[in-house]
Amino acid sequence: MALFAALISVLACSPVGEPHQSNAYQAGAPGIGDADFPTDGNGGYDVSHYGLAIDYTPATKHLQGVTTVQASATEGLSSFNLDLAGLRVREVSVDGSAATFTHKGEELTVTPAAPIDKHDRFTVKVVYDGTPQPAKDSANLGTYGFIPTADGAFVASEPNGSKTWFPSNDHPADKATFDFAITVPAGVTALANGELTGRPTTTGGKTTFNWSERHPMATYLATATVGKFQLRQGASPGGIPTVAAVDPKFASVLDKLYTDSGKITDYWSTVFGPYPFSSTGGVVDDYSAGYALENQTKPLYGGFDPDEMIMAHELAHQWFGDSLSIKRWKDLWLNEGFATYSEWLWSEHMGKRSADEIFKTVHARPAGDPIWSYPPGQAKPNDLFNESVYTRGAMTLHALRKSIGDPTFFELLKTWTARHRYGNVTTEDFVDLSEQLSGKNLDPLFDAWLFQPHRPA
Numbered sequence: 001m002a003l004f005a006a007l008i009s010v011l012a013c014s015p016v017g018e019p020h021q022s023n024a025y026q027a028g029a030p031g032i033g034d035a036d037f038p039t040d041g042n043g044g045y046d047v048s049h050y051g052l053a054i055d056y057t058p059a060t061k062h063l064q065g066v067t068t069v070q071a072s073a074t075e076g077l078s079s080f081n082l083d084l085a086g087l088r089v090r091e092v093s094v095d096g097s098a099a100t101f102t103h104k105g106e107e108l109t110v111t112p113a114a115p116i117d118k119h120d121r122f123t124v125k126v127v128y129d130g131t132p133q134p135a136k137d138s139a140n141l142g143t144y145g146f147i148p149t150a151d152g153a154f155v156a157s158e159p160n161g162s163k164t165w166f167p168s169n170d171h172p173a174d175k176a177t178f179d180f181a182i183t184v185p186a187g188v189t190a191l192a193n194g195e196l197t198g199r200p201t202t203t204g205g206k207t208t209f210n211w212s213e214r215h216p217m218a219t220y221l222a223t224a225t226v227g228k229f230q231l232r233q234g235a236s237p238g239g240i241p242t243v244a245a246v247d248p249k250f251a252s253v254l255d256k257l258y259t260d261s262g263k264i265t266d267y268w269s270t271v272f273g274p275y276p277f278s279s280t281g282g283v284v285d286d287y288s289a290g291y292a293l294e295n296q297t298k299p300l301y302g303g304f305d306p307d308e309m310i311m312a313h314e315l316a317h318q319w320f321g322d323s324l325s326i327k328r329w330k331d332l333w334l335n336e337g338f339a340t341y342s343e344w345l346w347s348e349h350m351g352k353r354s355a356d357e358i359f360k361t362v363h364a365r366p367a368g369d370p371i372w373s374y375p376p377g378q379a380k381p382n383d384l385f386n387e388s389v390y391t392r393g394a395m396t397l398h399a400l401r402k403s404i405g406d407p408t409f410f411e412l413l414k415t416w417t418a419r420h421r422y423g424n425v426t427t428e429d430f431v432d433l434s435e436q437l438s439g440k441n442l443d444p445l446f447d448a449w450l451f452q453p454h455r456p457a
C-alpha cells in the first residue's frame, strides 16, 4: 500500500508540472492509478470504513441509499471523486457540512465547503436513490454489480461493479472495513459480508439486517444479496462460524453447501495458514449468472448447485484475492491462478487426479492453443478473465512447486498469506518471496510461464 500511495501522488501531481507547496490543495485524481482501468478508483485519499444503509424494494427495483465513507487525505484536497454509476445523488456532506457536487458518467466529484489538509481524516455522507443498472459485457464477465432478480437482488461486483450500488473508491488497491444496514420487505432476507451484529428488526412491514465485516475488504467483494433464502448457521468441525443460504429452489443443496464450505475452509486453513476472517459459508441464488464470485466470507454461486471443486476455488480466494488483494488488475493471476491451483490441490487431497496429472494434461495441449499466446502475468483489461489467467496461472504455480520442492513450496504459500494478510500484493512481491525462500534465481521460470506468448518447455 505504501508503494502504491507514492505512485498515486506522482500521477496526481504530474499534470501540474511544478512541485506544490506543502499547504497546496488540488483536485483528487479521477482514477487510482491503474493504467489498465484509468477511471477506476480515485486519487488523493485512502478509505478506512464504509457504512452502507440500503433500503431496497424488489417489487419496484427501487434503492434508497445513504453511504458514509471514512477516509484520510493522502494530499491536500480541494475536491475529490467517488465512483458511482446510474443513481441520483440527492445530497453530499463532508464532516457534517453540505458539500457541492457534480455527477458525470461514473464520477461523483465532491467539493467540500473547506479544503481538506493532507493526512486529515474526513467523513463523506452521500444520500442517493434510483434503480440500479448492473454493468454489462465489461471484461468478459457478462452482467455484474447490483442485479435485480424476481425476489430481490444478486450482488457480485468484480471487477468494478460496486459503483452500481454505492459510491466508493472502487478499486481493490483501497480496502476498508464495512458495516451494512439493509432494509427489505418483511419476509425477505438480506445477506452481506461478515456477521450479523444483532437480530434483524422489523417495523412497518420492513426488516433491517445489520451485517459487519471487520476485516479490510476490496469494494468488489462487498455484497447485499436480497431475496427469499433458507439459512443454516453453525460452525465448521474446526470451529469457524459458518453461514449457508440458498434460494428455496435450491433447498436440497443447503446441507451440502453448509457442510462442504466448513470442511473445505478447515482444510485450506491447514494448507494456506489460519483462516483470515471471522466466518465462512456460501450463498446459492436462483439467478443464472454463469459464474460464482468469492464475496468475502460468503462466496456467491449464481444459479447452480456448486460442486466441491468450485467451492474449493471460491474458498481458496478468501486467502488469495480477499485477504491478499491485488494492487492492479494485470496481476489477476495472483487471485485466479492460485484459486485454480487450489482446485488441483483439492483433487489431489481427495485422492482423485493429482496436480501433476492435471498439469501434464494441460501442457499436452497443442502449440496453437489460445492459452499459450496469452501470457497470464499481464491480464488484459478487455479480456481480464481469460482462461490463461486461471489455468496457465495454476500451471505457473505447479512449475514453481516442481522447481523448489514441496516443503519450500508449501512454506511459501503460508509465508505469502501471513506476510501480506489483509494487504495488497503484486507479482513482483511473489517472485521476490519465492526467490528469498528457495534461494534460487526464479526469473527464467516466472518469465517463461507468466510473460511469454508461447508454450513453456
Ligand SMILES: [Zn+2]
Binding pocket: 313, 317, 335, 336, 339
Ligand atoms: Zn476465481
